[in-house]
Structures are given as C-alpha cells and as structure tokens.
Amino acid sequence: MNPARRQLLAGALALGLAPRALAAGKAPGQLTTLARWASGDRNLVPVSLSEGKLLFAGERTLGLLDPAASTLPWQVAHSIAGGARFRPRGHDGIVLCGGRTEIAAWRPGEQQALWRYRAVDQIGTPCLAGRLACFGDGHKLLAVDLESGRILWYFAAIADTRISYAPVVAGDTLFVGPGDGRLYALSLADGQLRWHVDRMQEWQYLRQLHVDGTTLVAGSYKEKLYGLDTGNGQQRWEFSAGNFINSQHVANGLACLWSPTGWVYAIDTASGKIRWRHRTNDYRGGVHNWGALMAELVSNDKEVHALDLNNVLHVLARDDGRALADLKLPEPVRPFVTLLGDRRLICAGNSGDLLLLEMPPLSA
C-alpha cells in the first residue's frame, strides 16, 4: 500500500469511516469436494432443487442429480436450439426446461419430451404455479398446462415489447412486468386483468420479481429495486443501487443484492430500510476485495452466501452482515450456488462437472 493511501486510511479510521469488511479478519478456508458427477455439458445454467433432487441443464442436455447416488439417474439431449437459458423447474414429477427459442417438458426417466413449444418471437424465463407453466413469448404471456402443453389462456401486453423475465405468483394472482413499463396483475385462473400500473418513465421494465408477504420486490432497468403493494401495485419503497442490479435474493423479510458500487445490501422488504450493508470492493485492488458477483445470492436462516467471480464463496451473517468466512472453491465454477442444508452445497465446474461441496465449520 502506498504511504498516502495508508495515511488516508488512518484518517478514515479515526473518523470511523473505515470499510469495515475490507479490514475485518475472517476465517479463511476451503470448500471440500464430497462428490462429483460429469454432465459432459459445458455452460450449465443454475440448478434447481426439486423434491430432494437437483435438476440441471446446459447447452445440450437436461438431467437429474441425486446427491445420494453416485451416478446421474437421468439425462437426455434436450435439442433446444441455442441451449437451455433458464434454470430447469420441476413440479409433481414433470420438468420444464427452455431457452429463447423453445421450451419443453419431460417426465424424468423418459427420453421423449411430453411437449415442445417453439417461440413465435422470443421466450422469457418461466415460472411454475402448480401445474401451470407461465412464460412470455414476445409480448404475450402464455399459461400452459405442464403435462399436456395445452395453452389454457394468454394475456397480450403491448405489442413490440417483450416479457423476458419470469412472472411471479402470489395466491391466485400472477404478476408480470414486461418491457412496456407496466406491472400487470392477472387472475391466475383465466388471465383476466385485475389491475395494472404504468410507470414506463421510471422503470421501463421489472425484473426478478419476488413476493414476500404482501410486498412485491422487483428490480428495474434503472438500477433500482422497488417494493410494491401486491394488492394494488402502489409503491411502498424504492432503493437506488447506484449501478446495475443483475439479481436479488428475497427470503423471510430480507432482500439481498450486490451492487457494482461494491456493496452487498440487505433491505427490509416491508419498509425498504437498509438493515445492513457489507463492503465487498473498494476498487483499490487490495487482497480483501471480492470479485464481482453474478451468481444470485442465497441464504439460510443464519447466513447469506455470495459466490464471486474469483471462485470464492463469501459467508455473511444474516442478522448484521458481518463476515463469517471466505471459502475458496476447489476449481473454477459457473456463477451459481445452491444450498442443500447440512453445510453442503452444489456448484458446477466450468468443465461441466456438478460438484457436491462441504463447508468447514464456522466459528460465529
């Protein structure tokens, strides 16, 4: 460190302004590989946990992983042009997998897809509401029966805009925020419009919608996170991240996100207040700087986990954001992590291997 910088820091310390996390000492450590499975597929998209098993998909294949079994119980070539773009999703023994050009459903164990739907325009990230698969194709939102592939209803937003991000369901209402700047609340049963709000100027579109209690939490094109009333779309709060938000993790009253301004923020989903924030990067290149974050954050009831692009898993305390550990991954991985419980987690190596990893015990 150069002397001027040291002096500056000393000054800042005296003022109590020191970037807490960057100075803090935390347990260094390593994740241990307990098992690995070769998918043979590079560019795996994030996996999903479904009925105790994991669904994975990549450029060419779709499959099932059972952490208790040494071989993959099921894997098929999905033949979706352009590869899988969305995490596969499962319900009631049926798996949905897709990309921008095509989306299809399988019954694990079988080779043939139950049905396939080819995009008229461009397919958006789907969501499952029980046996209903809801996804955008261009400006139309389709609700498709997961088993038969039959289109049960559709809702047309404004032409020449796109529904790219997943809708979200709360009770019998489906929310979607396409590129026409509106938030639509639709009846899940028949797609009838209940209400909409138009805020094109402010958010252009909403992405990564989550519902927590009666608050709809959604990111927007303009670097902001919104808390909206699920009853009428009225704004409860708004949070400016200072730079692009690529995803946010919402669970049990907390919305966590990384801003490229170098913070992990934890925001109270009811009030919009910042519960804590953790400095990840001061862009001065010190050893305590995290890599950038692309993987969605994950959490359990005690911890928030952040996988950075330098292949380090950072563990923060959920209640106040203090650093608990920085854990090195055994090899370069794709930007996602899924927690299994018992301090175990799933990642995917860049080689296409799925990895079952274990965390060392953390002294809190």
Added chain:
Amino acid sequence: MNTAILSRCTRTLLAGLLALGSMLALADTTLPTTLNHKWLQDLRDGKVKLEGDHAAVGALILGRDIPIPYDYVATLMRTPNAFGQGPACIVCHSSGNPAHSYRGLNLSTCEGIRAGSREAPSRPIFQPGEKGSKHILGRRLRNNRMPLGVSFSISGDNPAYATVRRWIADGAVNSAHFRKNVLPLFARDGAFAPDTPACTTCHMSNQEPPSFHELDLSTYEGIMLGADSVAKGVNNATKIVIPGNPDASSLFQHLVEDRMPPGISPTEDRDHPNTRILLRWIEQGARCN
C-alpha cells in the same frame, strides 16, 4: 383541465378575495398557483413519492421540472466532490487553451461548457435540449471505464485497443481475423490492462440471472446484439458496435473513456443527484442565464 379557464377563474376569484383580505387561506386549501402551493397540495393529496436517499432532489426538483439555473451548474464545476469524490472539474478544464486545460475544455464558463473541447478533435460535449446521458459529458460522469475498476493511468494507446478500434473501423465483420485476434481479447485476463479480469467474466451470457447489462462478449453474435437485449428484445437492444465508427461505438467508448474526475471510484453512484441535475439542465436547453 383547461388551464386558461382555470387561471381566468382564479384571477377573478382572487381579485374578489383580495378585497376580503383572505387570499392566502383560499390559495392554501384549494388552488395550487405557485410551486410551493402545488407542493403543499400534492403533499396533502398523498401524491408525493419519496425516492430513496435523494428524495428531495427527486421530489422537489426533477419531479417538478423546475428550471435549473446556470448558477448552480457553475457552482458544481467549481466544487470538489460534486459528482463523487475528486477534485473540482475546473482545476483541469479551466480554459480553451489546451496547453493548460485538458482537451482545451473550459468548464469555468457557460460558453465554454457549451462550446466543448477545443483541442483536436474539437467537439461539443452535449447537444442542448437532448437527453444528456449518451453524449460525451453524460458518459464521462456516469460510465465506469471497463473492465470495471481499471485505472485511469492505463493508456488507451496499447495494441489491444488499436486492434478493437481497427476492427470496428473496418466494418466489424465476423472474419477469420476477428476470431483469431479480436474475440479472444475479450476473454483474456489482463488483455487491456494488467491485473484486470477478462470482459467475459462479467459479460458472458444472457442466462438466468443475466450478465451485467445483459451483455455477452463471448461470441460475435453477442457483441453485435448489444446490451439490454433480454428485456428490450433483439431489435431494441442497445447496439454497442456501430460498424465503421469506433468513436460512436459504446464498446470502444467503454474501453477508453475514463469516468470524471479521473480516479473516481466505481463505488460512486452513477446517478449522483448532481449528475441528474446537470443532465436536466442540458435537457432544458443548457441556458446561460
């Protein structure tokens, strides 16, 4: 509502009431006539949305489109830390004389700001009346140079930059040369500056969740598709390469343009309230009085 009628009514009413000496009471409860009355009325009607940390700027200034006086802009240019930590703009951009002032850019007078850089290539830094964020001044205040975190001390003259520039100037085609010499630059650590991550670390796919700005620099198709393609759609994506014109290509701009003031950290908000006020002044016509 017909505002002409409204104001005519208001005038008569007011005239009458003035005589009664109770003008204030009425204006306060029913008729928004001044900025302040409108504000109070909106507060009463619950119409005020408070926007995060900079609520006052959003609600009282930008949301009401009040004219930004040049005086304020002049103050910003003279004030350290006005747009995020760093010295005042006018220290380095003090006159049109490129011997003493970087780029011959004079940010110390209104005429100088409107005239732009006087050193070759001489050019304005915005168009009065237009949205400011895509023009030179807006870019310099809002866009971090890439790769994110790269130092301003890295010269934009090295061969890697020249290779990208030349490729765009030559029409940005998917040639053998592109695949062998250009595309790999985006995937290599330290390709543009030592100790920096490859562009594709952060811009690699449009999967779920997407890369930063939904930008994929790992393939020709991704580069030509551009940014924000997932949400805006293929046809409306923000093009980052304008074949034949590197200077207008945001891919090249992001490689070589340092955010101002030099050394400002990417930790600073891109939408600093003062940046938003300055850009609003430009949109309003960048008036000098």
